Amino acid sequence: MKVYFLLLASILGAVAQGINMEGKVFLFANRSVANYVTLNQDVTSLMGFTVCVRAFTEQTTAFSYLSCNSPSQDNNLLLFHRDSKENPYELYVGGQKTVFRGTSHSLDRYHICGTWDSFTGVVQLFLNGKPLVRKAIRKGYSIQGPLKCILGQEQDSFGGKFDINQSFVGEIDNVHVWSYVLSPADIHQAFMNNKHLNGNVISWRSLRYDITGDVLMEPVQQSNCDNQARYESSPRCEAN
16 A cells, blocks of 8 residues: 555656656647647746747648747737648747748658847747848736647637647657747757757756646657758757
8 A cells, every 4th residue: 555655656756846858749630729739837927938839741731830929918829731832830928929931841850940139129939940031029027827738720819719720640759848039059059959959948858747638759760860850859950
């Protein structure tokens, strides 16, 4: 009986601290507003951020990479893919969006990061570690919590009001959020899957989450590291 309680306490402690998701993906196998993952965090306010996500999808229509709302503000932090070949990426801060021109994803895993700094208002996107043109929105703004952060859906209210036309289908992994702007060098390291570089707000290697609906946890499918630019979630593909 004592051994049982010690084991239970160990499991509960691991859940409270978060689960190491290295080598795993969330698989959204079909389009439905019932399928999403809530990422638990303790944000009270943000004066800047870096958000990074890796995705693998055939989807060319609109979808959300990561949607964070507060009770008083929709799209407080939203990394979004538009239904546009020329300007497919959007980053929202405090309900205001910036559109980025770039090559839409191909049928490969790809890594996307967005940054914002309240002091300057500068926002930027990085695709596979490479920067897109800098822009600026919401100078002086503060993202106030509590935040509801969701994978797989774009929120139009706090934690709900999803649109099936924006539901994600595919795989998502390596989700990290920092409460500050990473340097371009560090973002490149995040792209290279440096296991020592982890978000201080949300970390894939210490993830607290709740799955709703038909979302599967699957292993990352291995591939040639040279062809995948060494950003597969595999020990042989990680930066040292």
